[in-house]
Amino acid sequence: MEKILVSSCLVGLPIRYNGSDKATDVSIISKWKNEGRLVHICPEVSAGFPTPRPPAEISGGFGIDVLSGNADVFENSKQKVTDLYISGAHMALRLAQKNGIRVALLTDGSPSCGSTFIYDGGFTGRTLAGNGVTAALLEQNGIKVFPDTQISDADAYLHGLEKQPNQAPEPTVFAVTSRAQSSTSRASEDRGSS
Numbered sequence: 001m002e003k004i005l006v007s008s009c010l011v012g013l014p015i016r017y018n019g020s021d022k023a024t025d026v027s028i029i030s031k032w033k034n035e036g037r038l039v040h041i042c043p044e045v046s047a048g049f050p051t052p053r054p055p056a057e058i059s060g061g062f063g064i065d066v067l068s069g070n071a072d073v074f075e076n077s078k079q080k081v082t083d084l085y086i087s088g089a090h091m092a093l094r095l096a097q098k099n100g101i102r103v104a105l106l107t108d109g110s111p112s113c114g115s116t117f118i119y120d121g122g123f124t125g126r127t128l129a130g131n132g133v134t135a136a137l138l139e140q141n142g143i144k145v146f147p148d149t150q151i152s153d154a155d156a157y158l159h160g161l162e163k164q165p166n167q168a169p170e171p172t173v174f175a176v177t178s179r180a181q182s183s184t185s186r187a188s189e190d191r192g193s194s
């Protein structure tokens with residue numbers, strides 16, 4: 001049976017930077033849980049961050065750039081926390097690989113779990129199209145990542161995988177990212193570490 005890696009805050013655990021959760025479509029999450037498919041992790045808490053914790057954002061690039069040493073993650077106090085974010089990403093990857101996982105549903109906007117957008121590093125609420133550190137590492141290792149806004153698509157993809165042989169995911173080769181692919185503003189309560 002195909003399993004799916006899910007951000008722990010989407011399952012309802014109150015472990016976001018501000019102590020809240022991001023509980024989402026309960027019916028699909030519950031279905032995955034009842035079917036024995038659900039594997040969840042919070043990369044930030046796994047890496048040792050407390051809850052609540054200061055908000056953090058990637059500065060100078062995206063998750064893929066953090067992994068290659070070309071960007072960093074900073075808390076709003078300017079404390080550099082890059083190493084812990086990379087550590088959490090590797091913990092998530094190891095858990096996924098241990099369970100033979102080929103698909104993930106992660107909370108968008110997070111410097112760890114974001115997959116379609118992250119915040120721009122200025123703590124102003126502005127966003128950029130791009131991914132966080134954990135999402136980038138999973139995708140580098142061939143795991144398909146869906147944002148929490150696409151839970152039905154993730155479910156369909158999951159069931160589609162069951163019609164295919166269970167092969168190890170193929171690593172993805174990334175092109176060099178540009179710093180500012182697009183930007184917009186979002187509510188400050190969604191900002192930073194989630």
Ligand code: SF4
Pocket residue numbers: 007008009010015016017041042043044045107110112113193194
């Ligand atoms: S979005 Fe943030 S709180 Fe939720 S699992 Fe990812 S790192 Fe943890």
